[in-house]
Amino acid sequence: DAKTTQPTSMDCAEGRAANLPCNHSTISGNEYVYWYRQIHSQGPQYIIHGLKNNETNEMASLIITEDRKSSTLILPHATLRDTAVYYCIVRVVSGAQKLVFGQGTRLTINP
């Protein structure tokens, strides 16, 4: 299984862009990078995923390096509601395609 490494915690000012890094240097060629977040103690919420190309949706942008060994999740205009734990996950290539969660990054948005 490809493992991911994320900073334990980060802070960002409200209204600024939050950039969350993730290292996945052992990722295989056909494994996707997924990002989820968990607000307080709720169930994890899907944010975005990608394989090789950069991706953008209404919530965030995902920038994947050319060698695919790292990626960055960007929340363009962070709000207080974006305070959460953010998980970077590499989707395991197997029959179950199960999600394996790491420790995540605790992002705090400050007013």
Added chain:
Amino acid sequence: NAGVTQTPKFRILKIGQSMTLQCAQDMNHNYMYWYRQDPGMGLKLIYYSVGAGITDKGEVPNGYNVSRSTTEDFPLRLELAAPSQTSVYFCASSSTGQLNTEAFFGQGTRLTVV
């Protein structure tokens, strides 16, 4: 659209008691998962299922059992509750066979064993 529904939301068990955590999804997803999350930690996979009648162990299966008799339901059974099983349990589902699909999570069951 209910998505993934877990019951109960909260439960207190005594050591040695048994219980079943219920999980149901209405999205016709073949893949379903059970995770546990201890305080301040990430989620750990307990069991998963790739379809009705098929289940397999995850990272931390000891002390738990599952069954998958229908596509919709994936109950998690604790036979002899122990304090180490105090945790928040999350059920999730995803559609069949594609790597680029998201998983949907329920809102969790908070279990305390005393």
